[in-house]
Amino acid sequence: xxxxxxxxGAAGLRAKDAKPSSAKGSGLAGWVDDRTGAAKPVSxxxxxxxxxxxxxxxxEIAMFSLIILLxxxxxxxxxxxxxxGQVIYNGSYVPLKGIAMSEAFKSTVDISFEVRGGLIIRQIxxxxxxxxxxxxxxxxxxxxxxGAFRKPREINWxxxxxxxxxxxxxxxxxxxxxxxxxxxxxxxxxxxxxxxxPVVGSYLAYFVFGGAFPGEAIIPRLxxxxxxxxxxxxxxxxxxxxxxxxxxxxxxxxxPGKTNDNVVGYPMMPVYMAKAGGFFFIVFGITTLMAALVTxxxxxxxxxxxxxxxxxxxxxxxxxxxxxxxLRLFPxxxxxxVFGFTLSLxxxxxxxxxxxxxxxxxxxxxxxxxxxxxxxxxxxLLDRPRNAPARTGLxxxxxxxxxxxFFAAGNDLMAIKLGLSINDITRAFQILLIVxxxxxxxxxxxxxxxxxxxxxxxxxHGRETGRIVRTAEGAFFEVHQPLPEHQRxxxxxxxxxxPLELTATVDANGVRRPGxxxxxxxxxVSSFYFADSVDPxxxxxxxxxxxxGSAHEAIEAPQEDAGQGWVGQLHGGAEERPETxxxxxxxxxxxxDHEVDPxxxxxx
Amino acid sequence: MEPxxxxxxxxxxxxxxxxxxxxxxxxxxxxxxxxxxxxxxSRSADLGEHAxxxxxxxxxxxxxxxxxxxVIFLVAYFAIDQNTYRFVPGIGQANxxxxxxxxxxxxxxxxxxxxxxxxxxxxxPDTEVTEARHPQRSSxxxxxxxxxxIMAGGDATQLARRPLIRYMLGGxxxxxxxxxxxxxxxxxxxxxxxxxxxxxxxKGMRLVRDPELSPIKASDVTIGSVFNVMPEGIDKSxxxxxxxxxxxxxxxxxxxxxxxxxxxxxxxxDGIVAYxxxxxxxxxxxxxxxxxxxxxxxxxxxxxxxxxxxxxVIFGPAHRPLPQLKITVDAEGYLVAxxxxxxAVGPSFWERG
Numbered sequence: 015x016x017x018x019x020x021x022x023g024a025a026g027l028r029a030k031d032a033k034p035s036s037a038k039g040s041g042l043a044g045w046v047d048d049r050t051g052a053a054k055p056v057s058x059x060x061x062x063x064x065x066x067x068x069x070x071x072x073x074e075i076a077m078f079s080l081i082i083l084l085x086x087x088x089x090x091x092x093x094x095x096x097x098x099g100q101v102i103y104n105g106s107y108v109p110l111k112g113i114a115m116s117e118a119f120k121s122t123v124d125i126s127f128e129v130r131g132g133l134i135i136r137q138i139x140x141x142x143x144x145x146x147x148x149x150x151x152x153x154x155x156x157x158x159x160x161g162a163f164r165k166p167r168e169i170n171w172x173x174x175x176x177x178x179x180x181x182x183x184x185x186x187x188x189x190x191x192x193x194x195x196x197x198x199x200x201x202x203x204x205x206x207x208x209x210x211x212p213v214v215g216s217y218l219a220y221f222v223f224g225g226a227f228p229g230e231a232i233i234p235r236l237x238x239x240x241x242x243x244x245x246x247x248x249x250x251x252x253x254x255x256x257x258x259x260x261x262x263x264x265x266x267x268x269x270p271g272k273t274n275d276n277v278v279g280y281p282m283m284p285v286y287m288a289k290a291g292g293f294f295f296i297v298f299g300i301t302t303l304m305a306a307l308v309t310x311x312x313x314x315x316x317x318x319x320x321x322x323x324x325x326x327x328x329x330x331x332x333x334x335x336x337x338x339x340x341l342r343l344f345p346x347x348x349x350x351x352v353f354g355f356t357l358s359l360x361x362x363x364x365x366x367x368x369x370x371x372x373x374x375x376x377x378x379x380x381x382x383x384x385x386x387x388x389x390x391x392x393x394x395l396l397d398r399p400r401n402a403p404a405r406t407g408l409x410x411x412x413x414x415x416x417x418x419x420f421f422a423a424g425n426d427l428m429a430i431k432l433g434l435s436i437n438d439i440t441r442a443f444q445i446l447l448i449v450x451x452x453x454x455x456x457x458x459x460x461x462x463x464x465x466x467x468x469x470x471x472x473x474x475h476g477r478e479t480g481r482i483v484r485t486a487e488g489a490f491f492e493v494h495q496p497l498p499e500h501q502r503x504x505x506x507x508x509x510x511x512x513p514l515e516l517t518a519t520v521d522a523n524g525v526r527r528p529g530x531x532x533x534x535x536x537x538x539v540s541s542f543y544f545a546d547s548v549d550p551x552x553x554x555x556x557x558x559x560x561x562x563g564s565a566h567e568a569i570e571a572p573q574e575d576a577g578q579g580w581v582g583q584l585h586g587g588a589e590e591r592p593e594t595x596x597x598x599x600x601x602x603x604x605x606x607d608h609e610v611d612p613x614x615x616x617x618x
Numbered sequence: 619m620e621p622x623x624x625x626x627x628x629x630x631x632x633x634x635x636x637x638x639x640x641x642x643x644x645x646x647x648x649x650x651x652x653x654x655x656x657x658x659x660s661r662s663a664d665l666g667e668h669a670x671x672x673x674x675x676x677x678x679x680x681x682x683x684x685x686x687x688x689v690i691f692l693v694a695y696f697a698i699d700q701n702t703y704r705f706v707p708g709i710g711q712a713n714x715x716x717x718x719x720x721x722x723x724x725x726x727x728x729x730x731x732x733x734x735x736x737x738x739x740x741x742x743p744d745t746e747v748t749e750a751r752h753p754q755r756s757s758x759x760x761x762x763x764x765x766x767x768i769m770a771g772g773d774a775t776q777l778a779r780r781p782l783i784r785y786m787l788g789g790x791x792x793x794x795x796x797x798x799x800x801x802x803x804x805x806x807x808x809x810x811x812x813x814x815x816x817x818x819x820x821k822g823m824r825l826v827r828d829p830e831l832s833p834i835k836a837s838d839v840t841i842g843s844v845f846n847v848m849p850e851g852i853d854k855s856x857x858x859x860x861x862x863x864x865x866x867x868x869x870x871x872x873x874x875x876x877x878x879x880x881x882x883x884x885x886x887x888d889g890i891v892a893y894x895x896x897x898x899x900x901x902x903x904x905x906x907x908x909x910x911x912x913x914x915x916x917x918x919x920x921x922x923x924x925x926x927x928x929x930x931v932i933f934g935p936a937h938r939p940l941p942q943l944k945i946t947v948d949a950e951g952y953l954v955a956x957x958x959x960x961x962a963v964g965p966s967f968w969e970r971g
Contacts, residue, residue, distance in 0.1 A: 063749040106701055130700055133713065134720045166754040199902055202863070203918060206900025206965035216814050216967040221806040226813055226860040263751055271655030277749045278655065285742050292734025299728025306720020307709065321863030322828060322846065322895060324905040326917045341900070341935060342919045349937035349966060358966035360935055361900055394751055426920060436920055437933050500656040507652065554646045
């Protein structure tokens with residue numbers, strides 16, 4: 015970054031911190047600008063505003079983990095030998111002395127025991143890989159539940175989905191490289207997956223492994239895939255991902271002063287330079303501390319791969335857990351023998367269909383939702399998850415499905431640790447996989463609507479102060495304090511969607527209209543999404559709740575009760591507090607010159 | 619905007635709080651208005667130079683800790699032997715070099731990060747800045763211009779007027795990738811032929827222990843015992859690991875009366891039976907034998923096979939029974955294969971039948 019541009023961006027922010035700018039642009043920065051014209055784009059970039067929220071750091075963790083992975087991964091290539099050639103170990107780790115192993119395994123043991131500081135680099139690399147996949151996943155959840163995938167960000171959502179899929183496969187190729195007993199068993203299973211492909215399975219397996227399993231080709235091929243092919247794709251797509259974030263400008267949570275037409279936050283220079291730059295060091299530092307204190311993948315304990323041996327409690331790295339769980343739950347009777355051929359769907363579906371299918375549905379979701387809502391507007395303000403109950407429900411449903419598969423991959427460990435029958439556990443998971451997701455949808459949706467109603471309640475009646483007032487007549491009520499305008503805005507700013515009207519399936523002449531079925535389907539899905547939506551409080555409702563004279567808009571207390579005064583209306587009491595600001599009508603005064611409808615943007 | 623509307627009159631309209639939007643008839647707006655940015659709340663460092671100084675010292679101290687940790691790392695790299703093990707509370711015996719190098723490197727990095735973030739949060743401006751957004755879509759003029767440029771460029775190539783070039787170009791571009799695709803796909807690996815259906819086992823081969831490779835007398839196999847078995851001479855094979863991956867066999871002796879299937883008894887020897895160790899699900903070695911129930915359990919995906927019923931699947935995702943190896947004894951009393959495997963071992967594939 016050029017220094018000359020720096021004070022310019024910061025100058026407007028804090029004059030006393032800014033050094034006098036070298037307007038002529040002499041020195042190195044001037045030299046570079048003379049040849050590149052970088053001053054303008056650099057100052058644009060440094061002034062760029064990013065909104066602040068903890069959940070926006072999830073993607074940053076993924077980005078920084080990727081950098082850590084590239085750095086430590088490059089180090090590891092200096093010592094790792096990607097060869098399946100057999101050698102006899104004679105290094106300093108005594109238990110393995112004299113044992114035949116592949117050069118890949120031996121060089122990994124050597125990185126751990128002979129290369130100074132090699133173990134810490136290896137462990138940082140593995141921990142960073144887990145952080146990378148975890149943060150990508152949680153970042154994806156954040157984007158989903160806040161509706162950040164909506165127009166114009168659909169392309170970036172698809173890129174992110176592909177990145178996530180590439181990342182877990184990059185992880186798999188990585189942990190398979192050391193050729194230890196655990197990862198070798200994983201490769202053996204992967205070869206079984208390939209064999210299960212209808213018609214061409216055995217050819218596919220022989221092509222990938224360069225002949226019979228294990229062969230000597232797979233380690234070098236995995237190596238090229240792991241250090242060149244997949245990283246190139248990931249870095250390329252990641253760059254596109256970030257460029258699109260800059261082009262779109264970051265989304266922001268709704269709040270006072272934030273609209274669909276602006277972005278409110280801190281500028282790149284200096285605040286995000288320090289915060290995000292510092293956060294890189296925090297992520298790197300914490301990953302390194304984990305690598306220092308918690309052993310990961312101690313391949314020297316597993317020993318070299320041997321196709322006739324196996325370890326009990328064989329689990330893949332966490333991100334492959336759902337696929338392994340699917341394999342454990344899918345019943346064997348899905349293998350068929352027809353016309354002298356074997357169709358092994360009990361393996362093919364869970365191993366090679368489930369993963370692309372789940373990711374395919376995820377990638378398609380923005381397009382499904384925009385078809386249902388018919389919404390073609392740009393959205394830069396995020397949804398609070400509760401304000402999109404159906405979407406949030408669907409998301410939790412997907413997560414519950416994923417998690418059940420994930421935990422099913424640990425059925426053997428649960429059986430041992432909990433002293434239960436492995437058969438019962440597996441059966442239970444099979445049932446849960448079918449029963450829980452719809453239940454999760456329903457419960458989540460209800461939960462969201464309940465939270466929305468709570469928001470309404472809070473806006474209408476304010477916070478309970480805990481202050482009990484006794485009136486002159488001897489009645490008691492608790493004083494409620496209305497929300498300040500700035501706090502209230504977050505609870506009332508959204509617009510709730512309404513289901514699409516079902517149009518007639520026949521035209522005026524009684525003839526079936528073309529596309530009527532599609533329209534009906536769309537109407538049905540729309541009402542599935544929005545039939546029971548809860549609206550935000552309107553100014554009129556708030557006024558009515560305050561008993562300020564808008565009697566016909568009364569919300570809670572039927573007018574018949576009015577004769578009894580406020581007795582029993584614990585939420586009220588405004589009449590008793592004429593001098594307090596809170597309940598008086600002036601609460602609703604707004605300067606409507608500044609009113610902005612967050613949804614009336616775009617599409618010129 | 620004053621809430622008016624008292625003049626309207628429908629007494630007794632009671633609505634639940636969740637009954638949605640209620641239209642007001644007064645002059646009230648339909649929606650609340652965005653109140654604009656909240657007032658800025660000053661931090662202690664904004665108000666007093668004393669607090670700012672303290673923040674400055676904290677940031678500097680964090681950077682200082684980072685430098686100290688870096689120096690310790692540099693010293694420890696040379697000073698601590700790579701294979702020194704020490705007791706570390708909470709961890710146990712641990713590689714001292716790894717812990718010291720990792721903790722110092724971690725602190726060196728972490729403190730830079732904490733210092734920078736603390737600096738940004740306490741001393742750098744925290745007044746929110748607003749930037750305008752613009753629709754992503756280009757203006758109609760820009761769109762029209764782009765279309766025009768593309769169309770004009772297309773016209774200039776005369777592709778529309780010269781179909782010969784168009785078709786030949788299409789053909790050339792359509793075909794050029796084929797040689798590259800053929801080369802990589804065609805040369806990646808050999809065709810499997812019958813390799814997946816055959817193993818190293820031949821009639822008359824002795825069963826030997828794995829990994830000692832010593833032959834097994836029938837009398838060595840007591841009831842309830844289990845042996846990992848390989849065919850004799852597998853260590854001399856050209857592809858040892860590949861052959862082991864298919865030929866691995868489990869040898870068990872059951873009480874002949876416990877065996878429920880006549881074929882299983884016939885293919886064994888006096889209650890001694892041999893089955894492929896390679897799971898018919900995805901090929902993991904079936905490593906766990908439950909002596910009491912005579913069940914074989916695959917540790918990868920928990921497929922369970924019943925040895926008393928010709929190793930049929932009684933639980934789990936596998937479908938086919940483990941293939942049995944027909945065995946007998948030779949003149950010296952050693953167990954030998956009476957035949958090769960009569961079906962493919964391991965995971966299913968399309969043409970295995």
